Amino acid sequence: xxxxxxxxxxxxxxxxxxxxxxxxxxxxxxxxxxxxxxxxxxxxxxxxxxxxxxxxxxxxxxxxxxxxxxxxxxxxxxxxxxxxxxxxxxxxxxxxxxxxxxxxxxxxxxxxxxxxxxxxxxxxxxxxxxxxxxxxxxxxxxxxxxxxxxxxxxxxxxxxxxxxxxxxxxxxxxxxxxxxxxxxxxxxxxxxxxxxxxxxxxxxxxxxxxxxxxxxxxxxxxxxxxxxxxxxxxxxxxxxxxxxxxxxxx
Amino acid sequence: xxxxxxxxxxxxxxxxxxxxxxxxxxxxxxxxxxxxxxxxxxxxxxxxxxxxxxxxxxxxxxxxxxxxxxxxxxxxxxxxxxxxxxxxxxxxxxxxxxxxxxxxxxxxxxxxxxxxxxxxxxxxxxxxxxxxxxxxxxxxxxxxxxxxxxxxxxxxxxxxxxxxxxxxxxxxxxxxxxxxxxxxxxxxxxxxxxxxxxxxxxxxxxxxxxxxxxxxxxxxxxxxxxxxxxxxxxxxxxxxxxxxxxxxxxxxxxxxxxxxxxxxxxxxxxxxxxxxxxxxxxxxxxxxxxxxxxxxxxxxxxxxxxxxxxxxxxxxxxxxxxxxxxxxxxxxxxxxxxxxxxxxxxxxxxxx
Amino acid sequence: xxxxxxxxxxxxxxxxxxxxxxxxxxxxxxxxxxxxxxxxxxxxxxxxxxxxxxxxxxxxxxxxxxxxxxxxxxxxxxxxxxxxxxxxxxxxxxxxxxxxxxxxxxxxxxxxxxxxxxxxxxxxxxxxxxxxxxxxxxxxxxxxxxxxxxxxxxxxxxxxxxxxxxxxxxxxxxxxxxxxxxxxxxxx
Numbered sequence: 001x002x003x004x005x006x007x008x009x010x011x012x013x014x015x016x017x018x019x020x021x022x023x024x025x026x027x028x029x030x031x032x033x034x035x036x037x038x039x040x041x042x043x044x045x046x047x048x049x050x051x052x053x054x055x056x057x058x059x060x061x062x063x064x065x066x067x068x069x070x071x072x073x074x075x076x077x078x079x080x081x082x083x084x085x086x087x088x089x090x091x092x093x094x095x096x097x098x099x100x101x102x103x104x105x106x107x108x109x110x111x112x113x114x115x116x117x118x119x120x121x122x123x124x125x126x127x128x129x130x131x132x133x134x135x136x137x138x139x140x141x142x143x144x145x146x147x148x149x150x151x152x153x154x155x156x157x158x159x160x161x162x163x164x165x166x167x168x169x170x171x172x173x174x175x176x177x178x179x180x181x182x183x184x185x186x187x188x189x190x191x192x193x194x195x196x197x198x199x200x201x202x203x204x205x206x207x208x209x210x211x212x213x214x215x216x217x218x219x220x221x222x223x224x225x226x227x228x229x230x231x232x233x234x235x236x237x238x239x240x241x242x243x244x245x246x247x248x249x250x
Numbered sequence: 251x252x253x254x255x256x257x258x259x260x261x262x263x264x265x266x267x268x269x270x271x272x273x274x275x276x277x278x279x280x281x282x283x284x285x286x287x288x289x290x291x292x293x294x295x296x297x298x299x300x301x302x303x304x305x306x307x308x309x310x311x312x313x314x315x316x317x318x319x320x321x322x323x324x325x326x327x328x329x330x331x332x333x334x335x336x337x338x339x340x341x342x343x344x345x346x347x348x349x350x351x352x353x354x355x356x357x358x359x360x361x362x363x364x365x366x367x368x369x370x371x372x373x374x375x376x377x378x379x380x381x382x383x384x385x386x387x388x389x390x391x392x393x394x395x396x397x398x399x400x401x402x403x404x405x406x407x408x409x410x411x412x413x414x415x416x417x418x419x420x421x422x423x424x425x426x427x428x429x430x431x432x433x434x435x436x437x438x439x440x441x442x443x444x445x446x447x448x449x450x451x452x453x454x455x456x457x458x459x460x461x462x463x464x465x466x467x468x469x470x471x472x473x474x475x476x477x478x479x480x481x482x483x484x485x486x487x488x489x490x491x492x493x494x495x496x497x498x499x500x501x502x503x504x505x506x507x508x509x510x511x512x513x514x515x516x517x518x519x520x521x522x523x524x525x526x527x528x529x530x531x532x533x534x535x536x537x538x539x540x541x542x543x544x545x546x547x548x549x550x551x552x553x554x555x556x557x558x559x560x561x562x563x564x565x566x567x568x569x570x571x572x573x574x575x576x577x578x579x580x581x582x583x584x585x586x587x588x589x590x591x592x593x594x595x596x597x598x599x600x601x602x
Numbered sequence: 603x604x605x606x607x608x609x610x611x612x613x614x615x616x617x618x619x620x621x622x623x624x625x626x627x628x629x630x631x632x633x634x635x636x637x638x639x640x641x642x643x644x645x646x647x648x649x650x651x652x653x654x655x656x657x658x659x660x661x662x663x664x665x666x667x668x669x670x671x672x673x674x675x676x677x678x679x680x681x682x683x684x685x686x687x688x689x690x691x692x693x694x695x696x697x698x699x700x701x702x703x704x705x706x707x708x709x710x711x712x713x714x715x716x717x718x719x720x721x722x723x724x725x726x727x728x729x730x731x732x733x734x735x736x737x738x739x740x741x742x743x744x745x746x747x748x749x750x751x752x753x754x755x756x757x758x759x760x761x762x763x764x765x766x767x768x769x770x771x772x773x774x775x776x777x778x779x780x781x782x783x784x785x786x787x788x789x790x
Binding site for chain 1: 308309312314315341448457460
Binding site: 513585 | 637
């Protein structure tokens with residue numbers, strides 16, 4: 001019998017708790033595969049976050065430390081300063097990174113912290129039950145904006161990749177998606193680049209991954225992928241915002 | 251090393267380096283900046299890591315990361331900064347991560363002032379952060395003791411896998427006094443098989459975490475920590491008794507205030523009033539025993555603090571109704587004068 | 603028995619903190635018990651800076667002076683006004699008369715007007731006015747030896763300040779000598 005596919009050793013045997021159709025599982029797998037392919041798995045130290053991915057340490061086959069809500073970039077800074085030669089990453093959602101943790105992510109980038117941030121943006125607070133995030137789209141109905149997000153009341157959705165690309169210490173910032181196989185392949189390439197640049201000590205690296213939340217959005221898994229493509233991508237364009245190949249203007 | 255004249259803050263910083271501190275994370279705040287500045291200058295020379303964080307919140311979370319990764323880690327701040335750090339401190343206690351946290355106390359509440367205070371007693375001994383936890387708190391009264399307690403704090407942090415507070419204040423941090431470091435070598439760091447360093451393909455991944463969604467599991471974790479705290483109470487309590495046996499009134503004060511109280515006791519002695527001092531050197535665990543073993547001569551207890559009265563709760567619990575316990579304090583950054591304390595003692599004893 | 607409580611005050615930049623530190627350090631060299639406590643905070647920036655120094659044969663409790671100074675060294679007019687009352691009855695106050703236009707009002711303390719800035723300028727640099735006053739203080743009280751202050755200077759300021767040592771030594775001695783020729787002033 002020929003083995004045509006096997007699960008990456010970058011993931012543990014634990015079954016995930018994610019809802020059906022949630023793309024966290026896909027993104028976990030991409031991170032795990034990249035770490036295996038770059039032969040980094042054994043040295044890698046991950047920093048978890050608070051939100052749906054709080055239990056990511058149960059699924060990723062690497063040493064991990066939990067972080068309080070939003071603080072993963074500071075925790076990762078502490079880890080990296082102890083182990084400057086080891087790959088260190090944070091895995092954060094949009095409530096965690098774009099709301100309560102804005103100071104920590106901006107300053108990790110600002111210091112040019114040699115870490116990789118996997119930023120999973122599903123435009124909602126998933127774990128706490130579908131509340132508004134800074135990334136929630138205009139008109140999007142959420143439990144704390146039951147009539148839909150209103151610009152006058154809550155402002156425009158925050159584009160973190162665009163924002164962090166302005167920070168001199170950022171080396172690589174790309175936004176990708178996982179709504180179809182082609183996008184997934186692109187996302188994996190981006191994550192691979194981010195870890196590669198980290199190991200080359202280029203500076204702060206982040207991959208924003210647009211993700212679904214069928215439960216929070218109140219849509220089926222299939223409709224969620226479609227909603228992401230039709231609503232999120234127009235506002236959150238998929239592109240490379242910063243790359244070490246282009247020098248930051250001095 | 252010869253005797254040196256150093257600020258309390260600088261002695262804390264040098265003692266941290268000599269105590270084997272590998273990583274320091276901090277954020278500027280008065281009156282503790284000499285610690286941060288000293289370490290910024292000296293840590294790199296010693297091959298260690300200094301990093302200025304963007305906030306106290308970030309600093310304490312960097313401590314979380316560095317401690318989880320196996321470093322010997324310290325941070326320092328002053329009262330409002332320690333308030334900001336409470337999320338991380340609760341997390342450090344829960345995750346059982348060793349570290350040293352220096353609090354050079356200033357007047358509060360709120361932004362308050364920058365002059366010396368002891369109004370963070372509750373903050374340091376009653377939690378401060380969420381949940382059931384306790385943190386060892388060492389309270390030096392001299393620059394020499396500041397240096398010695400930092401050394402001990404790193405050892406205790408490793409021994410119990412716990413954060414340890416150093417409860418200093420603006421007076422002790424800013425004043426200079428002779429200090430000797432001796433030639434003692436830093437203690438070796440404990441083995442940390444639990445640290446996140448990369449599993450190397452040789453073991454299951456390590457996870458440093460505090461989340462426990464199953465109440466039974468969380469209760470078990472909390473009870474296990476209580477056992478650790480019981481061991482601290484049994485073995486780590488420190489205090490100084492000063493002229494307690496002959497005293498008709500026993501004063502209780504820690505840190506800077508204990509120095510003023512000693513002056514007051516001398517002045518009282520000149521007026522033939524026998525007063526003594528119990529000086530807690532650990533605020534948590536609090537030394538109950540000396541209050542339970544007071545001689546029959548002792549008629550009352552007076553707790554003196556640079557606060558509106560916080561440690562007095564512990565003094566009352568320790569005395570447990572056997573004697574009247576009174577309070578005298580100055581707050582807002584005022585250091586009480588010995589004469590004020592003398593006046594209060596005379597009033598309580600009905601002397602002129 | 604030595605139990606000196608000295609408060610040094612002046613503008614930031616006049617060397618009041620150094621004056622206090624040198625005295626404390628010299629005390630430590632002579633195995634006395636010493637503390638040095640600065641004023642800290644925004645007051646330092648432009649206003650009156652001061653420090654309290656204790657030099658004692660017995661352990662020092664409070665490093666704070668509460669109107670019980672054995673000596674106040676006032677390097678400018680605001681310090682004189684602010685700290686005259688800090689001197690204990692029977693104590694002394696040394697006034698930098700180059701920068702003050704009044705003197706003490708109390709009758710229970712001994713005051714000396716010392717033109718420290720002018721004397722330091724004669725030594726080569728007005729910056730050494732603090733050493734003039736320290737020299738005067740030591741001649742009056744004999745709290746520590748001048749040689750201990752010189753040794754302290756080397757320890758406190760290190761190699762960088764070696765070239766400043768002759769000036770400071772000269773000013774210290776000058777202050778120590780001149781005080782023998784200055785009568786204490788009577789209050790107005």
